[in-house]
Amino acid sequence: MSLLIVGTVAFDAVETPHGKVDRMLGGAATYAAVAASYFTPVRIVSVVGDDFSPREHAIFRGRPIDVSGIERVNGRTFFWSGRYSQDMNDRVTLDTQLNVLADFDPKLPHHFRDSRFVFLANIQPSLQFQVLQQLETKPKLVALDTMNYWIEGALAELQAVLRCVHVLLINDSEARQLSGHYNLVEAAARIRKMGPKAVVIKRGEHGATLFAGKTTFSAPAMPLKLVRDPTGAGDSFAGGFMGSLTASGTVSDASLRRAMVYGSVMGSFAVEHFGLSRLRRLTKRQIGARARQFRHLTHFEL
Amino acid sequence: MSLLIVGTVAFDAVETPHGKVDRMLGGAATYAAVAASYFTPVRIVSVVGDDFSPREHAIFRGRPIDVSGIERVNGRTFFWSGRYSQDMNDRVTLDTQLNVLADFDPKLPHHFRDSRFVFLANIQPSLQFQVLQQLETKPKLVALDTMNYWIEGALAELQAVLRCVHVLLINDSEARQLSGHYNLVEAAARIRKMGPKAVVIKRGEHGATLFAGKTTFSAPAMPLKLVRDPTGAGDSFAGGFMGSLTASGTVSDASLRRAMVYGSVMGSFAVEHFGLSRLRRLTKRQIGARARQFRHLTHFEL
Numbered sequence A, B: 001m002s003l004l005i006v007g008t009v010a011f012d013a014v015e016t017p018h019g020k021v022d023r024m025l026g027g028a029a030t031y032a033a034v035a036a037s038y039f040t041p042v043r044i045v046s047v048v049g050d051d052f053s054p055r056e057h058a059i060f061r062g063r064p065i066d067v068s069g070i071e072r073v074n075g076r077t078f079f080w081s082g083r084y085s086q087d088m089n090d091r092v093t094l095d096t097q098l099n100v101l102a103d104f105d106p107k108l109p110h111h112f113r114d115s116r117f118v119f120l121a122n123i124q125p126s127l128q129f130q131v132l133q134q135l136e137t138k139p140k141l142v143a144l145d146t147m148n149y150w151i152e153g154a155l156a157e158l159q160a161v162l163r164c165v166h167v168l169l170i171n172d173s174e175a176r177q178l179s180g181h182y183n184l185v186e187a188a189a190r191i192r193k194m195g196p197k198a199v200v201i202k203r204g205e206h207g208a209t210l211f212a213g214k215t216t217f218s219a220p221a222m223p224l225k226l227v228r229d230p231t232g233a234g235d236s237f238a239g240g241f242m243g244s245l246t247a248s249g250t251v252s253d254a255s256l257r258r259a260m261v262y263g264s265v266m267g268s269f270a271v272e273h274f275g276l277s278r279l280r281r282l283t284k285r286q287i288g289a290r291a292r293q294f295r296h297l298t299h300f301e302l
Helices: A028-036 A054-060 A099-103 A125-133 A148-153 A155-162 A172-179 A184-192 A233-248 A253-270 A284-298 B028-036 B054-060 B099-103 B125-133 B148-153 B155-162 B172-179 B184-192 B233-248 B253-270 B284-298
Strands: A003-006 A010-016 A019-026 A042-048 A065-072 A079-084 A091-097 A117-120 A141-145 A167-171 A198-202 A208-212 A215-219 B003-006 B010-016 B019-026 B042-048 B065-072 B079-084 B091-097 B117-120 B141-145 B167-171 B198-202 B208-212 B215-219
Touching: A003 A028, A003 A125, A003 A233, A019 A028, A028 A042, A028 A054, A028 A233, A028 A253, A042 A099, A054 A065, A117 A125, A117 A233, A125 A155, A141 A233, A148 A155, A148 A172, A167 A172, A167 A233, A172 A184, A172 A198, A184 A198, A184 A208, A198 A233, A198 A253, A208 A253, A215 A253, A215 B284, A233 A253, A253 A284, A284 B215, B003 B028, B003 B125, B003 B233, B019 B028, B028 B042, B028 B054, B028 B233, B028 B253, B042 B099, B054 B065, B117 B125, B117 B233, B125 B155, B141 B233, B148 B155, B148 B172, B167 B172, B167 B233, B172 B184, B172 B198, B184 B198, B184 B208, B198 B233, B198 B253, B208 B253, B215 B253, B233 B253, B253 B284
Parallel strands: A003 A042, A003 A117, A010 A079, A042 A065, A117 A141, A141 A167, A167 A198, B003 B042, B003 B117, B010 B079, B042 B065, B117 B141, B141 B167, B167 B198
Antiparallel strands: A010 A019, A079 A091, A198 A208, A208 A215, B010 B019, B079 B091, B198 B208, B208 B215
């Protein structure tokens, strides 16, 4: 089974207490696709400019990632620049240059239109909606990520697409903003009335919680000795989460819990080094070993 | 096996977004003793003033709590007043009146001196040390709680007592302050060089993490629909943690993990209502049911 991922491919400039990188490959779809590709074949839909060289394209090569949905147009690739606070729990955006993303009109290649598992990474909600319209078979599971920018500036569009998705992945502050409720149990309940049957609330260094059906499942974050760069942690989580679900082919209480753990595993790897440098060099064996570490981290007998 | 608890019995005035109470029973030893008493017999050492009436004393009656170590002296009982922020993650102290605590000189009744499990709740480190000196048999497990006030104002005393304890229970910001390191894995490692073989880092609504031997264990906090008053949550955690360990009689990887869960269970009950009002009305059945909820909250199969 293939996972369809739609979102940004970008260049990032990032500064954290552990270093500074002026230009590195990034973008929500890139992180999610690389993370998911360890679990399942991926189909990616995005747009890049003519500054996106074969050197950058190499990130997708040698992996089961079908890049025929990456459109290449004249102009420059989407660029984001940010700086993290000393404790890395906050960040300020220093610069955003939409560039080729400004006119992005996602078109699904014909052979992508039977995708049954879909991840709509963080991007303008109307584009997320447009992608869903192009599917020719009813998807089994659609998950969506979004951010405060769209909650503030494109709420009606966001609400429209939310009615068509099964899982919303969102961070805690955005869940509060979207629901208008501080308590996260209440926030998740309200969001689930907007469409998604399941809500995954990402809490950064504190882990993630799934609300689905009668299930509440909490995955802690892996305690790490060194976090160099939190960029892409949430997208890598989403990639591991959706990759694991797509590979299992079923959506059940057990497969959702397992997906939460593999999401946490991929997020924990992503933050160990700048950009995609850790994520791109993983082996399935390392992923399995860290998943077992998660089990050791949480296992108890009453 | 009995658990010896030394710490404050107090009156609190508390304001949270869910209400305001001008005078209610509180104190670290009170919360810890009531929480622990559901698991094991408790011996409490503290001091109260002559304003501590039989009505307040009732909190200890009908429970396996030996109160012969609660000294009653002329004057007023320790008083603390605080206000919580809207999100209840921060609080300001409005008033602290040491009263009878100012001259507290803890004396262990003779029949307390064989205690093998000891919890030194948050109080002046020199008093914690003094209590340890009075033990006549070598304790099996000594746990200690402290706060920023002592880290800032009585560091040498704190370091002296830390050399004699097995487990330090501490919140995340205090762990950072004590160790001088932001990263919690690093902070725990540095603290373990100060004496305690195990460190439990309490992260409020985000759960708690144990670092002991080669084990790292994370317990999430139970997602609750309504948190009315966080006062005493950490002390209730400590009571459940030490109560469970004392009842098991052994200190092992399995018993420490189980203790973390029962600590989380008792903390989760404590915050549901103001002061001790939820904690004092529990049944063993309710405690068992919530522990199973924790298992449901964290269980997964790879």
